[in-house]
Amino acid sequence: MVPRENAQEALTAKVARTEGKHSPFEDAVRTLPIPVCSVFFDTQQRLAQAAFQATDIAVAGGKRQESLAAFPLTRACNQEAVLEAIPGDFATKPSGKRVAVLFSGGPAPGGHNVLVGLKAILGDGNVLLGAKRGTKGLFSGDFVEITANDAHAIFNTGGFDFLGTDRTKVKTPEQFASVKETIVKHQLDGLIIVGGDDSNTNAAFIAEYLLREKVACCVVGVPKTIDGDLAIGSLLPTSFGFDTATKVYAQLVGNLNKDSASAIKYWHFVKLMGRTASKITLEVALQTKPAAALISEEIYEKGMSLDQVVDHLVQIITERRLKGINYGVVLVPEGLVEFIPEMRQLIQELNKVLAEYDRDIRDLPTLKNKQEFIYPVLSPASAQLMASLPEDIQEMLILERGDHGNVKVSQIETEKLLIEKVRYKLSQMKRHTDRYFGSGEGKIDIPEVQIEAFKAVTFATQAHFLGYEGRCATPSTLDRAITFSLGMAAGSLVLAGKTGYMAAITDFDRGGRILALPLSGLITSELRKGKPELVIEKSLVDLASPAFRFFVQHRDRWAKEDLFSSPGPNQYWGPTCNQVPISVAFNQGYMDFANLSLGEEHDIRELLSLEEP
Template sequence: MIKSPLQIARESYAPKMPKALKGSVKIVEGKETESVADQADIKKMFPNTYGMPLLTFEPGEAAPTAARNVGVILSGGQAPGGHNVISGIYDGLKKLNPENKLYGFLGGPGGLVDNEYVELTADIVDHYRNTGGFDIIGSGRTKLEEEDQFEKALVNCKDLNITALVIIGGDDSNTNACVLAEYYKAKGAGVQVIGCPKTIDGDLKNEMVETSFGFDTACKVYSELIGNIQRDANSAKKYWHFIKLMGRSASHIGLECALQTQPNICIVSEEVEAKQMTLDDVVTYIAEIVAKRAEKGENFGTALIPEGLVEFIPAMKKLIAELNDLLAHNEDKVNALEGNKEKREFVADLLSADSKEVFVSLPNSIANQLMADRDPHGNVQVSLIETEKMLIDMVKAKLKVWKKEGKFKGKFKGQPHFFGYEGRCAAPSNFDADYCYALGNTASVLIADGKTGYMASVRNLTASSDEWIAGGVPVTMMMNMEKRHGEMKPVIQKALVRLDGAPFKKFVEKRDDWAENTKYVYPGPIQYFGPSEVCDITTKTLQYEQK
């Protein structure tokens, strides 16, 4: 790999660590835990890993540990900082016993099942410190759900003399990690399973996991891009930029980027659902702000749109559910029709009256995507819907009507953007580099103490890194029962934007001012070197939540 000057400089960066992880560690057990909901069901399904205590680390004397082999897996989409989690695990294991070995399973959980691996040695790990991406071992989306997979993985672990696994992933991956931990503990397999919280969407968090890694870096990357676009908008003064941002299930990224850049509009999906807003309500809200700014001669602006917006609009959610069922039962008939117009008309006639009204109101391009883009389960892939383009077209149409009625006298030109992949593999911010390294070291301590079914936890993140609190939280504590593919299953509860939370309240306090007045903030690129108040700052979300 050819290294850039920045990468060469970053390799020498020594991540900051909580005081408790700098030397020998003593584990302090707290109170026993219970799941966030459905306690009886979760306890019944996880009899061996339910109710375990919270763990906190303190400086102390550690007993010598025998040499052991550990496996690590990167699961799901990339998030900045994954390489530092692995380097933290590696350094933590070597500190405990220089004879410890770390094996990386290639391509995600599938590598564990298929026995594809590499031993991670110093020359490999050192090459990836403080870098973005998951390319050290690759990632994948194979779900560890079947007993046959568990048994194949166990055979592979035994062949390599692996006695512990660390699964680095999001809510689904850590749910599967807990299922695996329960299975191995129930049969006395001698393999521990520890999780680490990863997702740039920010929806894996609770009182013990204040943020998932990668969220800080991704939001800073997107905010830099948004700031650049806003400066261009304020310079050219002729375009409205509609920017779709990652976050299918939650609007944390959109909200954080709004707090960092102060755009004219930011739609929060959770608010749309809570207020039972229609698609026309959303379009009208945007058009009214465009019109107000036009009255002041400002025919430009920025609007942040969450990726999963359409799933939170009740009427659209109903339409999508009907389409999933309709297309599954009429696939051959729809495919037999030649043109998209004929397909739209055929589908529209089979929908309920309410859903038909919504469907025919959509731009043809969006209606076509709703019909054609389906996943292997037959569901419409809403993440592929070009929501930003749909809203531009619908706002433009509404403003055209208002112009005829004399309600709008300005100009409107929309420019669509989608920021997703741009942030997933960015070089981690100092915060994510430090946080991830601490998570990896925490995982190594949990392994050394024989724990299983725990997730590494590092808290008190708005304080200096010295004061961060490291420990472990039982994964069952985060679980509830939800319907997945028609069946009730135990899953880690997703953390959506709380409308009564401090970050959203701060946004609501400011958004009307930002809507009418141009008060853009241009955050600029991530800073790695310089004063701590510039380089080590956390997200606005964390700052407001921890006040």
């Protein structure tokens, strides 16, 4: 036993050793085994490049005429047929290849394992380069070679910090020429783009451009986004990052469920990341069973107004209050306001007004002056709606603008907007009880004593936004496994000379199935910012899906009673570490959400002969 007088020195040394990403937890997760699909092993159980065979599955997005014309060379190469990985039977492993990889867009848990998977397949006979700062690094040729020691250091860790990322897209002729110049200069045989729907759209255009320019470089995409909006039915149940992020948010929402029931006074309004799809909100709701969860796609489908959304929440709060349950949690998707038709119309009109009268509005000294100028040039309905919004929200809509002068929709504090609108409606109910309580259509028929009890309760709230907390978390078992396999799949595609594909993995409950989806077949024409654009279609919450139907069947009970769950933190060891997203399990027809099966577990350090640096 160390004497007390020497304890401080020993403790100091141990704490110092945790610097540089070496906390006990980080060091432990680097040693965790992960499931690996059997297709990546040869007959001697060594990691090996997979081969690919065509399936009878073809993918084709909607509004095809424009996309057909945009990718003639890629389509001629892949015929838009899905490829399936099979065990390779190669006498010799390809060598001398130079492959670059970059991260694009926001970070998501598991990205580092994509790099490790690539390194595993390419081996020492080929060179793996990482572009620093995403597409910017590709333009400038700012590469770093990824070594076996690097693979050990980043294995199973969260974040994109090893390379960095950025949101620059390749769109102009000059940018495409810059990509070509970098590829030729560095003699690249492959380019792997790890990103979401926009980044993989970029990969499709780069692949076509390089074919047209007769540059022999394979371009492969890897699907990433915590939002879950890059999914292709049973071919790609979800992108990597979604599982970990929703587990992080579910833990925090579960804590708030407990807090609200413990303090017995707070309503927690929680905005969850997901500008377009409400998949995060749906998944977190399935895991935590809150008092209320709003799904943007449903609100849009029903054509609900902002007041109707508020009335829905007020009804839940009132029913719980009358039962003595004066607390709860409300989940709000980040992009909600854009799915409320009248709010979308208001934002479109504001964008037009702010552009047309930019100088006039900027020169007005006060917010009130600006409001008095703007209201008359809006349609009567939009002017009335804007006037009903809290003052700080109006100020944000007028003053906070993006690079193109438009309203910054993503920065609207929707959770606070709803809090203030609900607070106002509840205060109206208190002041005018005769309008809302008593006998008659639309009124709540309760005794006078309950009305007085209702009036006595204060609407105490807390607002939260959960987003960045989940983007760089240590990846879950699912995300650690699928990212490693996606990296190996992408590397195998490059070694096989395949271009214009996105690596995919499915069948999370049956050992995993590795696919390659033709990017050109995923492209469709959509209106973006009022103009048609060729993109990979975002996957939204399907209102006919089993996951959403389960939510609809149970949410009324969650609203009327305390049936919440607190799922706890993401688990890396033990009986609950093999869970997949509940929504994915429902929609893919799995029998269980806690029975991940992606192959036998392997110690990657042994497979790669890695030694701790």
